[in-house]
Amino acid sequence: MSETTSGLLLAGVGGQGVLLASMIVADALVRAGHDVKQSEVHGMAQRGGSVFGHIRWGSRVDSPLVPLGSAEVLAAFEWAEAIRWVPYVRDGGAVVADIRMIVPPGACSDRRSWSMPYPGIDAEVFASRGLKTRLVDASAIATELGNVRAANNVVLGSLAAFLDIDVVHWEAAIEQFVPRGTEEVNLAAFRAGREASEAQIPLPTVEPEGFSGPHEIDIRHDWCKGCDICSRICPEYCLAVNGDGVLTVTNAEACTGCRLCVLLCPDFAITIHPPQEPATVPVHAVQGGASR
């Protein structure tokens, strides 16, 4: 490994343009005359998963992977990802981060306990290791410019302060890689990122709106034909058709109010009442006319 090799890491969430940004950085470094290697991981990225790119550059690079604790800079496009990848930054290195928070899909997997809240924020993570930080509200800046998807270039604009690359190379790389027709807004985003004011470390998040108590399942038995669709589709196993073909609520505590049973009931026999809402008395009375 060459003594002059440096590394940087880009991290974010699927859909934010992390890989595009890492191509732009790599290309800008090539244009600046470096040998560059870039590598990326994008597993379940399209489902909102973690995406990251490694870039190393210098007079000669043999491997694209940045060793733990050796990156010059971490550019994070999402706040939790910034926290997650901080160990890769060398002591005294720098962190550029968008303060946007995206709740990971894993936090939604348990609709009752919300047992995976958004990670806690501790500014000590940065201060104790002497890291320089530059936090930007990139999404807000990009939205103001007209396209939230240009937020990745706002982060790159802020990143540019830590890398010795001429602006000409940055802008040429951006023009080459962003989708046709979006060059203007992306270049504007890059310039805005260079001048962006420092954002505050975001406060701990508000608890996500979760399970506020079981919903009430109201079955209209004179319409129900016991077809078994609702009991088979219910993700929380709340309903069952008993041996007499009568639909019963077997697990009333578990209803999250997803309404799949309501939407798939062919007989209009199920109504779901949210916990706060007082249950209305169903109108079972015959409303005139001969019953069938």
Next chain:
Amino acid sequence: MTDINTYLREWTMPHVLCPGCAHGIVLRSFLEAVDQLQLDPDKLAMVAGIGCSSRLIGHVDFCTLHGTHGRAPAFATGLKLARPELNVVVLTGDGDALAIGGNHMIHAARRNIDITVLMLSNAIYGMTGGQSAPTTPEGAVASTTPAGNTEPMFDSCKLLIGAGASFVARVFAANPLEMTKVMADGITHPGFSFIEVISDCPEYFGRYNNIGGGANMLSWMTVQDEGVAGPLSAKRFVNHVPITVLSPALATGVLEREVRPVFSGIREG
């Protein structure tokens, strides 16, 4: 959001359909679309021919017109020309629309008159005892094809695109949210909108072909969906399906959408 049941003629409920028949799910999704669009029930006319699907209009509290077998598009054309301010929706089945009324359907499409056709395809004649229909997949057992159907099935969406319908879509009864969205699109589209809803017949098709009741039929239909399968393929729902009969994979979603001059019966200029 209004209580969907207020769109029903409650004294006619429970409806006439068999337990597990997905036609009721389709009706609910349609009513959700009506609710989303805030259509005036007095300005919404539903026209139907003969068949299980056509029976549904008896249960909804709109203006309803029950016509003769296969002739619903003809009744609807007359109604729309006489009362252009009405939203006219034809509710029909696959046999009603493609066999008995095939002619009326393609010519209504050719004229591009501003009506919406919901064709509930259950791949069989349910009301008359399970005879094979133009949409019965090859190999499927029906009362008239006890050893399996030997004829290829219709792709009704391709037929209607060819005939000139300006909005053509296919949805599955197992995906109620998508159904509602596409139906709302179809109702608001200016011109002839044709929406094929893949529904089911657990009583005949499911029983003859050993697929099972309503729940199994719903998961059976999701495996025919060429696009991403709906929520039903998750978890235990899909495990019960013995796949004995499978139609060719069907493309879903909006398959055709263009804006063409709408037929009003009057020559412009």
